[in-house]
Amino acid sequence: xxxxxxxxxxxxxxxxxxxxxxxxxxxxxxxxxxxxxxxxxxxxxxxxxxxxxxxxxxxxxxxxxxxxxxxxxxxxxxxxxxxxxxxxxxxxxxxxxxxxxxxxxxxxxxxxxxxxxxxxxxxxxxxxxxxxxxxxxxxxxxxxxxxxxxxxxxxxxxxxxxxxxxxxxxxxxxxxxxxxxxxxxxxxxxxxxxxxxxxxxxxxxxxxxxxxxxxxxxxxxxxxxxxxxxxxxxxxxxxxxxxxxxxxxxxxxxxxxxxxxxxxxxxxxxxxxxxxxxxxxxxxxxxxxxxxxxxxxxxxxxxxxxxxxxxxxxxxxxxxxxxxxxx
Numbered sequence: 154x155x156x157x158x159x160x161x162x163x164x165x166x167x168x169x170x171x172x173x174x175x176x177x178x179x180x181x182x183x184x185x186x187x188x189x190x191x192x193x194x195x196x197x198x199x200x201x202x203x204x205x206x207x208x209x210x211x212x213x214x215x216x217x218x219x220x221x222x223x224x225x226x227x228x229x230x231x232x233x234x235x236x237x238x239x240x241x242x243x244x245x246x247x248x249x250x251x252x253x254x255x256x257x258x259x260x261x262x263x264x265x266x267x268x269x270x271x272x273x274x275x276x277x278x279x280x281x282x283x284x285x286x287x288x289x290x291x292x293x294x295x296x297x298x299x300x301x302x303x304x305x306x307x308x309x310x311x312x313x314x315x316x317x318x319x320x321x322x323x324x325x326x327x328x329x330x331x332x333x334x335x336x337x338x339x340x341x342x343x344x345x346x347x348x349x350x351x352x353x354x355x356x357x358x359x360x361x362x363x364x365x366x367x368x369x370x371x372x373x374x375x376x377x378x379x380x381x382x383x384x385x386x387x388x389x390x391x392x393x394x395x396x397x398x399x400x401x402x403x404x405x406x407x408x409x410x411x412x413x414x415x416x417x418x419x420x421x422x423x424x425x426x427x428x429x430x431x432x433x434x435x436x437x438x439x440x441x442x443x444x445x446x447x448x449x450x451x452x453x454x455x456x457x458x459x460x461x462x463x464x465x466x467x468x469x470x471x472x473x474x475x476x477x478x479x480x
Contacts, residue, residue: 154240155202156247162191165198165231169210172200172233176290182404186287187231192216192266196227197251201244209234209244213252214266218361221305221477224258230265233289234296241296249301253480260478261305261359262297269363269371273308273451273473283448284378284402285414286310286471294474302476306358307454311467313447316440318433324426329394331434334384343372349393353417358453359475378403383411385434387418387427394419397431399447408445411435416449 159165173187191212198212214228229248234241252260264272271287274294282288298304334342347368354360372379378400387395395418402410413435418427439447449467 154208154243156199156243157202158197158199158247158251160197162195162198165195165200165210165212166191168198168200168207169231169233172207172210175207176233176235177288180288182282182288184282184284184286184288184404186263186265186271186289187233189231189265189271189287191231192228192270194266199244199248199251201240201247203235203237203240208237208240211244211248211262213248214264215255216267216361219261219267219359221259221261221359225256226259226261226477227252227255227257227480228264228266229260229262232263232293232296234293236290236292238296238299242300245296245300245302249478249480255480258480260480262302262476263293264359264475267361267363268357268359269361269367273306273475276472276474279471281407282404283310283410283412283450284400284404285412285450294476297476302478304474305477306475308451308473308475309454309469310448310450310471310473311452312470313436313449313467314445316436316444316447318436321429322426323430325430326389326423328389329424329427330388331395331430332386332388334379334381334386336381339376340369340373343369345393346372346396349396349419350415350417353419375400383435383438385431387424387431389419389423394424395427395431397428397435399435402448409443411439411444411447413447413449 169187192214194214194216196213196215200210201208211232212230214230219226276294278291279288347365383399385397398415399411399413402412418424
């Protein structure tokens, strides 16, 4: 086995594209994790040749704001590998040895730079991929576990196949108004959503900031798949206090499916019930548009939104893990 490395981002990106073209030669959807641009905090890329053929690749990303158990962390990103435990061990050991020479405490992965990007591996076979989910080989989580990585966080996606609205008390203050995204002012709406998301998610586990420009770039690229009628906004005297972003699942073949990507509300007792009201409204929209199911995606096991999903008929659909290693 031969391991090479580079500090040139485009060189690494080209190597990953070369590897994934062979690993996923029969996969036609666009949600391969390698299709996400490598973060600008790229530090070094690694690739391994086995029997003369490119067999594995991953890179290290330095996010200066990432904190893990009170210590600093490095991200291992864009991991791809053949189904060979010795190959994976050689690559991950080389990356670990490199990272030990840097003054940080932990190596975290898979994380493409921050929680604003793709991160975590499914621990289930992805036989029914949905939009917003990064597709990868089913053995990647095992590769990390077999090579000394420990579970840092667990996430779930839940599926609602009933689309029934539970009878729960309506406690939302009547002065809080609800509306959908204004497509004629898309950029301005994104700027408001950016500030809202920063405020409500800043205490989330492993959260780090994202610039407005980076946020706008990410969501402007999604404009063609976002239906404004599926973006629900709660406002209190003109201030955004709740958000639900759902996207039609263009990947679903066997049923018409909606994916809830983001659900949150401003903290405080005044806004109790806002998340439930947003959930009730998106279910009504789904019913009116003949959807058959809805996925509540990527919820941390301790996140309150998981409880919202359970109340709205959510059943376990997929489990994910994020890993780390002490350096």
